[in-house]
Amino acid sequence: MSWLAPRTLTARSLAGQFLVFQVLVVAVVLGAVAAVSVAQSTQEFREVRGQRMIAVAENLASTPIVRERYADPVASMVLAPDVDRAVALSGARLVEISGPDGVVRASSDPARVGRQVDFGPSLVVRGRAWAGDVDVAQDGTGVHSLIGQVPILSIDGAVLAVVSVSEPYPSTWQLLGGAGERLLVYLGLGAALGVLTSWLLSRRIKRHTRGLEVAEIAGLADHREALLHSIREGVVAVNTDGVITLLNDSAQELLGLEADAVGRHLDAVDLDPAVSAFLLSGDEGRDVVITTSTRVLALNRRAASTRGKRIGTVTTMRDSTELASMQGQLSSHKSVTDTLRAQTHEFANQLHTISGLVQLGEYDAVRSLVGTLTRRRAEISDAVTRHVSDPAVAALLIAKTSLAAESGVALEIDEDSHLAALDPALATDVITVLGNLIDNAVDVSEGSGRAVVRVAVNDGDGLTISVADSGPGVPDDMRESIFARGITSKPEVPGGRGIGLALVRLVSTQLGGSVRVSDGSVGGAVFDVRLPSQVSTGAAADA
Template identity: 75%
Template sequence: MRSPEEWTRRAWPVRGGGATRGTRSLAGQFLVFQLVVIAIVLVAVAAVSVTQSTDEFRDVRGQRMIAVAENLASTPIVRERFADPFAAQILAPDVDRAVALSGAELAEIVDPTGTVRVSTDPSRVGRRLDLSGSGAAHGRAWFGDLDVDGVHSLAGQVPINDVDGVVLAVVSVSERYPSAWRLLGGAGERLLVYLGLGAALGAMASWLLSRRIKRQTRGLEIAEIAGLAEHREALLHSIREGVVAVDDDGVVTVLNDSAQALLDLTDDAVGRRVDEIDLDPAVAEFLLAGGDGRAAQSDVVIVTRTRVLALNRRSATSQGRRIGTVTTMRDSTELASMQGQLSSHKSVTDTLRAQTHEFANQLHTISGLVQLGEYDSVHDFVGALTRRRAEISDTVTQLVADPAVAALLIAKTSLAAESGVALVIDPDSHLSALDPALSTDVITLLGNLIDNAVDVSEGSDAGRVTVRLDDAEGMTVSVTDSGPGVPAHLREEIFARGVTSKPEVPGGRGIGLALVRLVSAQLGGTVEVTDAPGGGACFSVSLPPARLAQHA
């Protein structure tokens, strides 16, 4: 994976502004390329035509050469006088007549050793003719290629045999091969017309296609297109926010470096469907939800196993046509932790407010009794308040040795009582003094779970919240409420979602349980929700001993 600096170094040197001097435009290059292809095709067609014409010439004219040679060899005077010392003069008229009638170029009579005895070209008399590849030297008529004075020719040869079949001489009639242009002309004038018409149409189509390419690329040249692509990659991968683009088929088309880090993905996720990637189910559902064309009007908070992500989705269009969605995401883990701490402080403030209200009512009662002169009643009332406060403090401190957690439980007891809910500490609970950092995390876990339990238990018959702490092996924090419980299909979703656009302080119902799961995951633990034995829900957080030892 390239770093943003590498992308920037690769992309920034490229500049726009059209084709440089001496460099042909993209449309021009394409036109030249197409014309070269057309030329190659035309040459190939011409070569095939020449080859076919050559084969046709060889077959037709070869048989003609054999016929002329047979006719000459069967002439009586030729058979009688071919061995005469003056045969070149005596048989010259007959040999010339055979050439004139057949259209051949050369007719000769050769003895079995290959010496030319008679020829239409007097200068060849006495020369040698290669008969090594000819079947005529063995008594059979033959036609084929022959090299005559360095000229590639087609020859037909027929033997002159005696009554015993012995070859006495060979009659050879030859004609040079025509040129390629002559062969093309012989193939018909229409072929040349077709070739010319094909070249013209191909050139016109290539020109029109090059114009279309120029319009679609908006006049940009190859270097400019490459520069834009590299600029896009450099900017996209330099953005601190995660960017994920998904097309209408649910396939990931863009995934920048930040998104890969936030979602724990690799480059191979691009080009695959969202539901085929190892994504948190809530994130996958959010990315695919854009298929209905609706944008996410506000930032949606999704809590994965390790992070708190704020996601925002928008539809992507091209030339007025919808092509998918683009989702941006920010890592709000640190902000969520701060929100959790703020929520804890707010909880303490609310507890102090509740206690202030409670103390104010008690002081008003004492003041009324004093004014009535009921001093014995004042003594009894103050004693009862002192004993009840001491009982709550003693119950908590006997089970919980950590001062911060004990203080939280005492304060939450008063706050729950104001809401008409009884907060009870399980008598089997036990918690030793904790490291300050771990104590802060436990307060976050416990505070959010108790707040959630009190909220759902308020207004129920015999509202009750039970807290159990156990540090025998690792640590277990359980909070049971008397509310309506959590349906099975929602037990994962309640830990995953929240909305940051809430008017109240974030960290309430929207993200409180999400913070519980996040803090649990950071401590290497898990959180789950089950049905409580007497109705309601039971939230349990389990932290392993190994991670707790790191805070000791």
């Protein structure tokens, strides 16, 4: 991992960061639970104890002795038993009896007698009972307390005195403890379990990330993307469900796909059927050459697995179009060589015959044989050149006629054929197409009942080439796959088969045309190649 930045000792690991984050989350959750619990307990204390304070104050205010002696100069001593009893019954911290002017006349805290109190927002001076929050001064400090106040009224409704019963708010810990008998235990257990779970989860993350940190994982991803998209070979990864999981730039170009093909099933993208079938097949570990409509691709498929579990396949591909074209040219040269060999063999036999006749003195027979051979050669040349004006194509047909005859197959030119002179580049492509179709037709026709191959070439409406054979024909289920490299309807022979028809489709497609196969009228197969009119028109204009 030399391309990754080295770790620093002070940098916290990914697992450590996750642990701290989780602990913080647990702490926040526990704090929120505690806050809600405290708020609920405070609200409950205010509602329940507030009513209790008012009830105690009302009870004390209604006591006859309080109503009679509240204004007595020694009221603090006379009413002390009743005040202390109110404290004992209510559990309040402070019980006081004050005058309307706020001066304390009796109190459970004798030190407060004679002090001035501020009723604040209380409505008790208006003759109404009131409960609320106040700060009660005790021991030199203000204690936030809940207080209930009830007025002592005269017959005419005037406020004679005020009875106050107050109790300090409990502390946060007291509120938490009062919220539930085991709330603190539950919070502690929750915190412990949260920390433990966070620690285990951080360990699991560290194990699954192979101990890599965030920067290293990002570096690996960037490095992987750079490698995959910069190599010349195409790379396609497909998972076990047939969904494309990876597609680099070269593969997109070779297969004619867009980047959005990633994540889609092979059947849902515009992919050549032969390539799609290969990607879904079980072929692994060997090179397979497939010809699409525009390219010749060499593919190799390997299984991909992790920790012993198969996760899909990875297919690499190379563009072999130029190589296939060169092979087609070599095939054409081989065809010419075979033709010359056949003609050499034929001429050798004829020369031996002439030599023997000369030695025997049969000069009339020599003249007759030479005349017959000349006429036969002239007939073959005339049968071709009468319909085909392009010299390269005509030479090919003449040579193929002799080569087919050596195999016992008659090569016939359709009487309606017509081909004007072509541009040299187009003539080369036509020779490739026509030569491969004729070779294929001769091979399948050899040994048939009436071994014949019929060729039709016409440049009237575009450029059409038709080659019919007397062979067994092409099965319906092979009429598309037969044009893929390595696919053939013929028996296997040394050197392999299938390249000829692949080149025919490749060349035809590159010229903007098409090729198809159908059944012949008297058996065998018919291969029809159609090229657009601008091809032949442009060639004729150049000529």
